[in-house]
Amino acid sequence: MKNVFARSILFLVLAMCTSVAVGQTPNSSMENLMRSNGRIYVVIAVILTILGGLLFYLVRLDRKISRMEKQ
Amino acid sequence: MNKNWWKILSAVLLVYTIVAGLLGPVPALPLLEETIRNLYFHVCMWFAMMILFTVSVVYSIQYLRTLDLRFDIYARHFAVTAIVMGLLGYATGAIWASYTWADPNKPLVNSFSTIARDPKLIGAAIALLVYFAYLILRDAILDIDKRARISAVYNIFAYAILFPAIWILPRILPSLHPGNDGNPALDVKNDISSSMRLVFYPAIIGWTLLGVWITTLKIRLQLLADKKLIA
Numbered sequence: 016m017k018n019v020f021a022r023s024i025l026f027l028v029l030a031m032c033t034s035v036a037v038g039q040t041p042n043s044s045m046e047n048l049m050r051s052n053g054r055i056y057v058v059i060a061v062i063l064t065i066l067g068g069l070l071f072y073l074v075r076l077d078r079k080i081s082r083m084e085k086q
Numbered sequence: 087m088n089k090n091w092w093k094i095l096s097a098v099l100l101v102y103t104i105v106a107g108l109l110g111p112v113p114a115l116p117l118l119e120e121t122i123r124n125l126y127f128h129v130c131m132w133f134a135m136m137i138l139f140t141v142s143v144v145y146s147i148q149y150l151r152t153l154d155l156r157f158d159i160y161a162r163h164f165a166v167t168a169i170v171m172g173l174l175g176y177a178t179g180a181i182w183a184s185y186t187w188a189d190p191n192k193p194l195v196n197s198f199s200t201i202a203r204d205p206k207l208i209g210a211a212i213a214l215l216v217y218f219a220y221l222i223l224r225d226a227i228l229d230i231d232k233r234a235r236i237s238a239v240y241n242i243f244a245y246a247i248l249f250p251a252i253w254i255l256p257r258i259l260p261s262l263h264p265g266n267d268g269n270p271a272l273d274v275k276n277d278i279s280s281s282m283r284l285v286f287y288p289a290i291i292g293w294t295l296l297g298v299w300i301t302t303l304k305i306r307l308q309l310l311a312d313k314k315l316i317a
Binding site for chain 2: 055058059062063066070073074076077080083084
């Protein structure tokens with residue numbers, strides 16, 4: 016349980032680092048891509064983050080139930 | 087072969103649906119404009135719902151043939167996930183209709199009576215209410231075997247009203263909802279543009295598999311909880 020908590024904190028910190036890093040380099044190709052095409056890529060990033068979070072949650076539930084089934 | 091391959095397939099197809107669904111080319115349609123991309127999301131909810139209800143009724147029939155309580159649990163949980171998909175389809179349809187069917191010159195509320203009267207919406211509401219009744223009926227019966235048997239029979243009747251309510255009824259009445267003539271979604275020649283079909287069909291599979299995944303998790307939990315009853 017403690018391990019999971021530590022991992023989630025690490026994940027959050029890493030996620031914040033990437034957003035800060037992107038913010039500091041205004042001329043990078045990533046930055047240009049995100050701002051092109053009416054910034055639709057930002058929407059894609061947001062939706063993919065939500066989908067990723069949901070799928071991650073499902074995988075965790077799946078593993079937890081598998082563990083319960085083994086007992 | 088990893089027995090979880092279809093879960094990975096679901097995740098991959100959903101990521102593809104979102105990326106290709108938002109970036110891919112779509113025909114420039116009047117009124118609909120970019121909202122036609124909702125085809126990959128709103129319509130897929132209903133497809134997933136229909137497939138999951140079909141799976142549910144198959145398990146109900148299996149229950150009646152074998153009287154194995156396991157099939158009763160399968161049928162119930164597939165029906166619940168299908169209802170959730172249907173509610174999501176309804177909610178997304180409400181948003182979509184608000185910006186395409188509603189009169190843009192008047193406040194949104196003024197168009198409500200026209201939109202709410204649409205036979206496709208009423209049909210979908212009937213279908214969902216019939217399935218709500220399925221859950222209420224189930225939970226009202228305390229005897230486990232009686233509950234399983236009655237709800238399995240009811241599920242077959244509910245399935246019999248599902249397709250008339252969402253497909254046949256709206257087609258014989260004037261409706262704003264698309265898909266009322268020909269062979270909607272499956273007509274290869276003149277229904278959906280081929281570039282959209284490349285995203286639409288994988289999207290249906292992806293969303294349906296996601297629904298199946300959620301359902302299997304719920305079934306496994308229920309089987310654990312009812313271990314003593316089933317073994």
